[in-house]
């Protein structure tokens with residue numbers, strides 16, 4: 221459900237209901253490999269402190285007024301009444317056109333054009349990367365973005381209001397909302413002719429809106445903190461039994477131990493200090509492939525060590541090549557660029573890169589939206605060999621000529637299916653077309669995810685050398701088997717009661733609760749606090765400072781419940797998350813797989829409980845049955861019935877349908893591709909995820 225619906229909701233005479241009707245946006249889900257080895261993974265073995273809102277959350281709402289029987293629509297109505305002036309005066313960026321942008325979206329990109337769907341968020345995305353000054357950038361990151369072709373309907377309601385206790389973030393200044401949607405980093409143009417010319421005028425040119433001044437606290441520097449890690453779980457050794465499929469020409473053999481990787485001593489020390497003694501399957505296969513200079517698309521279950529699978533061989537090469545950070549160069553030219561879709565995830569990857577490069581001359585830097593650009597630049601100019609960035613901020617630092625691309629040898633897309641879908645795909649396309657970026661023949665491109673829809677795999681071909689290798693650990697798109705999945709039939713009006721019941725049983729165990737929209741995240745978090753369940757929330761309408769605070773409070777156990785939108789669905793590796801609750805099921809099965817993958821990581825076990833609402837979730841019944849049965853979970857009879865009735869007698873939960881890209885798509889599509897002009901087949905659009913929930 222988009223904010224537009226909320227708006228409609230509050231304009232209508234309010235009909236009191238326990239929980240408002242949440243009608244989700246529904247989108248459809250959305251080469252030449254020769255050799256084929258399917259072997260078990262161990263082939264040898266077998267052969268600012270907190271916001272007011274946080275304060276209330278932590279204090280269990282002791283002083284908050286009761287919101288229990290009010291729905292978000294009502295609270296927004298109140299909030300809107302009191303803040304509409306503030307949002308109303310938010311600056312319009314409408315005159316910052318993009319029509320002349322050098323990198324304006326083109327049909328040639330092969331990507332879906334945003335304008336083709338009625339989605340405000342998406343309409344902001346293909347806008348070419350801009351070259352902006354700090355003020356411009358920070359305003360974009362930190363303020364609502366309204367006006368112009370992107371419309372401003374959402375901004376009037378974008379405060380995170382949930383009633384009396386929360387104030388919306390004031391008058392447009394810090395109130396996010398605006399249009400931002402799927403992605404955390406949205407590229408805005410400046411109306412100049414090209415990124416180059418914009419850059420030249422960037423710094424002083426645009427003074428609209430307040431700056432983003434948030435500077436994230438530096439991560440701890442002491443060795444213990446850098447190498448802090450959680451224990452692998454009882455099922456870690458079971459990874460060895462997972463079947464691994466490698467396709468593509470002439471793959472190198474897997475390695476079985478870290479020693480076989482022949483890493484330098486410093487790296488080996490760091491691996492040991494990180495508590496890694498044994499390779500996970502994706503590491504066994506990916507490390508030699510990357511060391512062999514090959515491009516790679518790797519798909520492995522959530523929490524199975526994909527980050528180290530790309531970081532270690534890249535660092536090994538850098539060490540071999542004697543890469544050394546050079547301080548105080550105005551233009552830094554990193555050898556490696558890593559992009560990921562959310563700020564928290566890219567920061568996590570950075571911390572991993574910092575850990576593994578500890579004691580070396582290789583310097584990793586992170587930059588992401590919602591933080592002061594000047595701060596990022598100061599970090600970059602101190603030396604940058606590995607740049608970890610969210611897409612929008614990456615384009616900014618490139619546009620500001622703080623980052624040059626000529627030396628890029630490794631381009632890593634983490635959560636690659638997400639990075640290539642209609643949300644980020646155009647931006648990634650622009651990235652590889654940037655001046656200076658080595659062609660795909662001259663760089664190594666590495667893609668990792670737990671899910672890889674076929675259509676996205678096919679788009680990925682544009683980024684990869686034709687002889688790339690495809691590694692599939694287990695079922696591509698399959699759920700982690702260490703997560704015990706339960707699907708409960710719960711109607712929307714009973715969800716809150718059920719949630720409280722479950723959380724009371726769970727006690728203090730760390731739990732992530734996923735909901736569909738940002739406003740609902742606040743609403744449910746507020747409700748739980750009122751119920752004296754210590755809760756915080758993370759979603760794209762929260763300030764970056766608040767997001768980091770929320771995550772910190774959750775990580776340390778201060779708030780054992782984190783209510784989140786899909787912004788927290790991918791990649792986040794938080795110790796001891798024992799439960800995931802899908803208060804609202806997502807609209808796509810891939811999203812479900814990522815969400816439940818926040819628990820059951822690295823051989824640990826976890827539980828996922830999902831509320832299945834007959835009214836709104838039946839389209840998910842069939843893929844859910846498949847995911848459950850593939851992961852050897854109990855499938856409720858009622859769910860099978862729904863799946864059967866939705867899809868008819870041809871449906872078999874165990875049959876391999878088109879739900880997943882079960883193999884390297886170069887096999888499936890060889891010689892029979894039928895792309896439309898946008899680069900997608902006529903039968904299946906790529907998965908847009910749920911726009912509203914991402915930002």
Ligand SMILES: Nc1ncnc2c1ncn2[C@@H]1O[C@H](COP(=O)(O)OP(=O)(O)OP(=O)(O)O)[C@@H](O)[C@H]1O
Pocket residue numbers: 449450452495496497498499500503520521522523524525526527528669670790791792793817821822
């Ligand atoms: N070989 C290993 N031994 C011990 N721990 C490991 C090993 N490899 C990775 N880990 C740890 O496992 C956890 C999960 O790793 P990581 O976050 O890279 O998973 P992922 O596959 O990227 O998950 P997701 O699909 O959710 O992004 C991390 O805490 C990481 O430090």
